[in-house]
Amino acid sequence: MHIGFLFNHHGGHQVAHALPVALELQRQDRHARVSILVSEGSESEVRRITAAQAPAGAPPDIVRLRPPSPLARAANRFSGRAIPADIVSVLHRNLDRFRELDALVVPEKTSLLLKSLFGLKSLRLVHTRHGAGDRAIGFDKASAKFDLVLLSGEKIRDRLAQAELLNDDGHAIVGYPKFDLPPRPTGPRLFPKQRPTIVYNPHPSPALSSWYRMGPQILDWFAASDRYNLIFAPHVMLFAKRVTASLSPFALGWNYGPRPDHYAHDHLLIDTGSPASLDMTYTDAADIYLGDASSQVYEFIRRPRPCIFLNPRRIAWQGNPDFAHWRAGTVVETIDELAAALADPPRLPGPMRQRQEDMFRYSFDLQDRPSAARAAEAILAYMGGG
Incomplete structure (x- = not known):
């Protein structure tokens, strides 16, 4: 055979x-x-x-x-x-x-x-x-x-x-099976200063991703703030193509990645495709998840933590099974709403922790x-x- x-x-x-x-x-x-x-x-x-x-x-x-x-x-x-x-x-x-x-x-x-x-x-x-x-x-x-x-x-x-x-x-x-892989050997600290750490993980689909409408603004917002450490670890295909197409619904996205020298701050880490962006290094290291349509959020809530989801297209998501993961956190539509959600480090209330645990068990039969x-x-x- x-x-x-x-x-x-x-x-x-x-x-x-x-x-x-x-x-x-x-x-x-x-x-x-x-x-x-x-x-x-x-x-x-x-x-x-x-x-x-x-x-x-x-x-x-x-x-x-x-x-x-x-x-x-x-x-x-x-x-x-x-x-x-x-x-x-x-x-x-x-x-x-x-x-x-x-x-x-x-x-x-x-x-x-x-x-x-x-x-x-x-x-x-x-x-x-x-x-x-x-x-x-x-x-x-x-x-x-x-x-x-x-x-x-x-x-x-x-x-x-x-x-x-x-x-x-x-x-x-x-x-x-991905959960069977051992964690990578511990390397140096990701950031020199101890702050709440957020991983921003936008999806490449132009019909669903937050990057095309507000991604650069999000990076600028974190660059101007010293309250959080930010890991920018998008789906590895976000900048792999100059043009990305979504078929259902149809949408096109022109992919211009951030210039690392423009975000040369010790509290920002930009990684658009190293092995660390593939093996859950960043979802394990972060305290807070910020994203849109990526399935990586389910890997993140293996250990329940606060999540924020970006909805710049104002999708009517409630009750839609394609956005069931948004029930694991707070949904925001604008930079101002994001800033308000991060005015203080988010906490995970008991009922939301239970919801994340239930969602994880329903998604993964471990x-x-x-x-x-x-x-x-x-x-x-x-x-x-x-």
């Missing part, structure tokens, strides 16, 4: 959601051949995690995929990286490798093209998903096209079931057995090997 794990993206933010499963599968079944297939954008994060987590004496098979064609690269650059022609080209140029597999495990949905466009009908596709957020795109029709879907908890199962996207014999609740082990067992059982 040959099982592949594919990481084919411009960034490494999806790696931790599936790579621990690959390493655990290799531990559990030495008769299964596990190949980790990587493209340029994900390779460094795959190798970083693998170096620390791979089974002793049994290094995993990491295969560097053939890169996209020059034409696909040009199309990607010409569109400001809005058109993922390079990602699709990688799939096409490595079909021979995918044909060798019995199953392919992926954290994204573009790989469905292997069946729908490239004709690999017999290849079984396993979806680990990435994150446990509430955005509508996580529950679109593509979610039902995988042979097996691994779910973090009851919330994801219930929403897929309500949308009639859940196959009875093609899903398993396994927890959250047990004594590691999530990656449960995911590996689910894959082997589905493939007939467990």
Whole structure:
């Protein structure tokens, strides 16, 4: 049995959601051949995690995929990286490798093209998903096209079931493999002075992100204040593309990142894509979460703390399951409202703490057995090997 794990993206933010499963599968079944297939954008994060987590004496098979064609690269650059022609080209140029597999495990949905466009009908596709957020795109029709879907908890199962996207014999609740990774070794203090620390974590979607309408103002506000330390750690794809498109609803965003020299203050830390922005270093370090649509808020409330959500578009969010995470804190629409919310360091009242704990348990089914082990067992059982 040959099982592949594919990481084919411009960034490494999806790696931790599936790579621990690959390493655990290799531990559990030495008769299964596990190949980790990587493209340029994900390779460094795959190798970083693998170096620390791979089974002793049994290094995993990491295969560097053939890169996209020059034409696909040009199309990607010409569109400001809005058109993922390079990602699709990688799939096409490595079909021979995918044909060798019995199953392919992926954290994204573009790989469905292997069946729908490239004709690999017999290849079984396993979806680990990435994150446990509430955005509508996580529950679109593509979610039902995988042979097996691994779910973090009851919330994801219930929403897929309500949308009639859940196959009875093609899903398993396994927890959250990213939580199995140990924390990074403690480094130097993030800030020289002890202040309440806020992590600002805007999403890249121009239809949902606070960055495009108020992000620079937020950085300016914190730069002018000495009350808080601020970690600006957006989704790693926010500035990876010059143009970002949202399809539902349609919106375009032109991505101009902050100039670090413009915010050269000892109480501001700007990180737009280092490993620390991927492995929960900042969500663990912060006292307060500031964000919009990112699923990272659910990783943050693993340890309940105050949250503030930014709604510059004045979305009618109450009762909308796509914004259920906003129930975990205070929602503000303007810089003035944000300033008022931060006039004093926010506290977490008992009822809100209980709400966050309930939301976390509903999103993540964590047990004594590691999530990656449960995911590996689910894959082997589905493939007939467990």
